[in-house]
Amino acid sequence: MSEPQKEEKKSAGLLRSSAVVGVMTMLSRVLGLTRDVVVANYFGASGSADAFFVAFKIxxxxxxLFAEGAFSQAFVPVLSEYRTQRDLQAVQQLVNYVAGTLGSVLxxxxxxxxxxxxMLTAMFAPGFYLGDEGKFELAAEMLRITFPYLLLISLxxxxxxxxxxxERFAVPAFTPVLLNVSLIGSAIFLSxxxxxxVLALAWGVMIAGVVQLIFQLPFLARLHLLPKPxxxxxxxxxxxxxxxxxPALFGVSVTQxxxxxxxxxxxxxxxxSVSWLYYSDRLAELPLGVFGIAIATVILPSLSRKHAEKSSEHFSSTLNWAMQMVLLIGVPAAVALFVLAEPMLITLFHYGALTDRDVAMAAxxxxxxxxxxxxFxxxxxxxxxYFSRQDTKTPVKIGIQAAVANMVFNLLLIGPFAHVGLAAATAMSAFLNAGLLLYGLRKSGVLIWAQGWLVQIFRMLVANxxxxxxxVFLMEQAELWLEMxxxxxxxxxAILVVAGVSVYGAVLVLAGIRPRHLKHA
Known part of the structure; x- marks a missing residue:
């Protein structure tokens, strides 16, 4: 097989793996939305809901920060290097040591x-401590139940x-489904x-952590890598x-x-306010988790191997491909969320305890x-x-700058715009973060633009x-949605989504984008 054919096969494999992770994550996120629908129906945007969201968010x-962020970004490149350059016994030993050390610390x-x-509750929700003793005590009580989830989910x-x-991407991508099933069952049957x-939700989190860990162990055993801590x-x-x-503890999780x-x-x-931000963040997290995190998850082992093999050209082409996929999917998702904010929130959450005002504020x-x-x-x-090249210092420096900017934006915008200002500040700092990361990759020569970027951007712009x-033409006014x-x-x-996707896809095809463009950087 020629070198171009090998690379085409690898590119198709990345797309296929991204699709697998995306589908599994989509299932998880859809169930996550179902979970939020159930929680909104049972608890709305009440004080008890605010308390649970804080107890769960910590x-x-x-x-x-630790598990999906810094740990995975530090562990996967080292494990990939062991896998490439050493035997299975050395890999098993590394897995044993990491499991024992990580588990003990956690x-x-x-x-x-x-x-x-x-103390933790007062640190993460000082407004509860100073202003609402009942909400503070409830949040602290639930935190004692939910915090062991960190140990279980990190493992x-x-x-x-x-x-x-x-390259066993499907199982880890499916695992979050179990959390959503547990919380839905807890809200309905245990509450x-x-x-x-609302205490039932806290116990649902604990149950989910146990089930998720046990679920993955048989698949590790099939690889003969079941850890002996x-x-x-x-x-x-x-x-x-x-x-x-x-250093990656901060760099990879600035958004969080x-x-x-x-x-x-x-x-x-x-x-x-906490609940409004939660429900809106959950909708924004859907495309981020299904596509953004899926693509990043799939390319990390590939980039790590390419770096170990000193294949700089292929490293750059993989990054180009990943960014094109982000723009191809992320921009229309952002446009749809912006235009359909009220209809989406009404369709998903406007039942039971969630009021018309809650929908308007969350939108x-x-x-x-x-x-x-x-x-994002x-x-x-x-x-x-950066992390695939075992460079964690640069994202940290960039992350610190973005976090400082975010706090400045928060303080400037919270007065005139309340909770909306907080969301806007997060978005603004994210662009700063992404821009500095991109500049650093370009400056170091790691990322070289592929041919056709301007043409692709123009095609995507027209389609969006x-x-x-x-x-906008097909959408009814928000007042009518409330009465439906x-x-x-x-x-x-469903009509709006199908129509939007169809028009977007049709215009992309008319503009010249073909399936082969999804395989090559």
Whole structure:
């Protein structure tokens, strides 16, 4: 097989793997939206809902920071290098040491956090502590139940990173489905058994962590890499991972830190602000998780191997391909979220306890998040270009600049725009972050523009304008959506989505984009 044919096969494999991860993640995100529909129906944007979202966001934030963020980005390149240059016994030893060291550290952190739950709650939601004692105590109580999820899900992410390194992408991508199923079941079946009922959601998080970890172990066993946890702090492989991980703790998760800062400041705003930001963020997270994180997950092992093989041309072409995929999917997703903000929120969440005002307030922050969606997705892909080369320092420096900018934007915008200003500040800092990451890759010569970028951007621009015009033309006013029945809302939304996707795809084809363009950088 010739070299161009090999590269075409690899490109097709990346697209196929991205599609697999995307489909599995789509299933998870759809169930996640179903979960949020159930939570909104049972608890709305009440004080108890605010308390749960804070209690869940703290371990969830740390999960993204440690597990999906810094740990995976540090662990996968080292594991890929071991896989490429050493035998299975050496890989097994590394897996054993990492499992034992990571597990021991996380157990210690979990014990401390459970004991210090009120202190953590006051730190992450100071507005509760200063202004609403009942909400603060409820959030602290639930945090004691939800925090062990960090230990369980981090070990799950460790198992998933091993599977991803061996191109077993489907299982880790499917695993989050189990969290959503657990929370849906807890809200429906367990909430009547608790006082207050919202405690059922906290126990649902704990149950999900156990189930997700157990689910992945048989697949590790098939690879003959089921870990035998061993303390290995001084092992050279573990030391390298720790050295890469410590700066990556900040660099890869700036977006999550920014979102957490939104929650801290929102706790000082009127009741419902935390929930409005949560529901709008959840909708923005759908395309980010399905496509942005899926593409970044798939290219990380590939980029790590290309770097180990010193294949700079193929490294650059993979990054070009990933960015084109982000723009091809991320821009229309952002346009759709912006235009369809109220109809989407009404269709998904406007039942039970969620009011008309809640929909209107969440729609405003959703539009702000939508403006930054492409930047959120590009950060995931561009940061991978650094971590695959075991460069964690540069994203850290960029992340610090973006975080400082985010706080400045927050303070400037929260006064006049309340919770919407917080969402807008996050979007603005994301563009700064993505821009600096891109500039760094270009300046270092790692990323060289592929031919045809300007033509592709023009094609996408025309297609997105056509899609937006189509949706606006067909869309009913928000007041009419509020009066529709459930099935009317679903039918109208389906029509709008199908029409928008059809017009977007048709214009892309008419503009000259063909399936082969999706395979080559």
């Amino acid at each position: 371990p969830n934030f740390l999960r993204r 157990i210690a952190i979990t014990v401390l956090a459970v004991v210090a739950a009120p 799950t992410a460790f198992a998933g990173a091993v599977l991803n390194s061996y 009547p058994l608790f006082d207050p009922p 061993t303390w290995g702090w001084r092992d050279p492989g573990v030391q390298r991972i720790m050295k890469l991980m410590i 830190i920014n979102l957490l800062l939104d929650t801290v400041l929102a706790s000082f705003l009127q009741t419902g 405003m922050s959703l539009r702000a998040y939508a403006c930054g969606l492409v930047a 997705m590009l950060i995931k892909v561009l940061a991978t270009g 304008i056509a899609m937006a015009v189509c949706i 029945s459930v099935w009317q809302r679903i039918t109208e939304m």
